[in-house]
Amino acid sequence: MRPFTALFLLVMAILPGLAVQPGERLADPAQEARARRLSLELRCLVCQNQSIDDSDAVLAADLRRLVRERIAAGDSDRQIRDFLVARYGEFVLLNPPFSERTLLLWSLPALALLAGAGAVWTLFRRRRAATLAAAPLSAEEEAALRRLLDTPRQD
Known part of the structure; x- marks a missing residue:
């Protein structure tokens, strides 16, 4: 140091x-x-x-x-x-007591955590739906894919 x-x-x-x-x-x-x-x-x-x-x-x-x-x-x-x-x-008071007036203050961290978890869940769900809903391959793309998969690897 x-x-x-x-x-x-x-x-x-x-x-x-x-x-x-x-x-x-x-x-x-x-x-x-x-x-x-x-x-x-x-x-x-x-x-x-x-x-x-x-x-x-x-x-x-x-x-x-x-x-x-x-x-x-x-x-x-x-x-x-x-x-x-x-x-x-x-x-x-640095740590106010839990009461009706401080309900929002004490519950805000939990609400923020839930909102963040909900946003992450929604994001992953949309991304997964977008991946699953991708357009099907055309005949040419399927043929190219088969050729790639059938070609033996050379290591």
């Missing part, structure tokens, strides 16, 4: 750990671990595909501080999640 590639991979591996600033951390290691676990479950509303624990966005830092404040105030994980969902909607 090239030194530059190794350095790049090392920096990329360290960056998510740098999103949480030292000043944000709670003094109690158990509470900090709880805050980090919760932060991994919450979506950064700016980045959208990162957790607030991994994001450097200002809003993500605000949400991390809010989570830590709620933990320090004695709220349970459930209460913190419910508070954030009430404030920002279910979109704030």
Whole structure:
């Protein structure tokens, strides 16, 4: 591996750990671990595909501080999640729960897989039908084919 590639991979591996600033951390290691676990479950509303624990966005830092404040105030994980969902909607959860409102979200991968399988099946079926429905050989073509088949191979 090239030194530059190794350095790049090392920096990329360290960056998510740098999103949480030292000043944000709670003094109690158990509470900090709880805050980090919760932060991994919450979506950064700016980045959208990162957790607030991994994001450097200002809003993500605000949400991390809010989570830590709620933990320090004695709220349970459930209460913190419910508070954030009430404030920002279910979109704030990286893994939203299965409900009527998220039915399409959870069923979309299966529907896409079925649609893809259906498209492949249709394609193969059409191709097979086109092969079977090929025009019959003319008399000249049949004679040429017989000659080719009757000619002994010379290896």
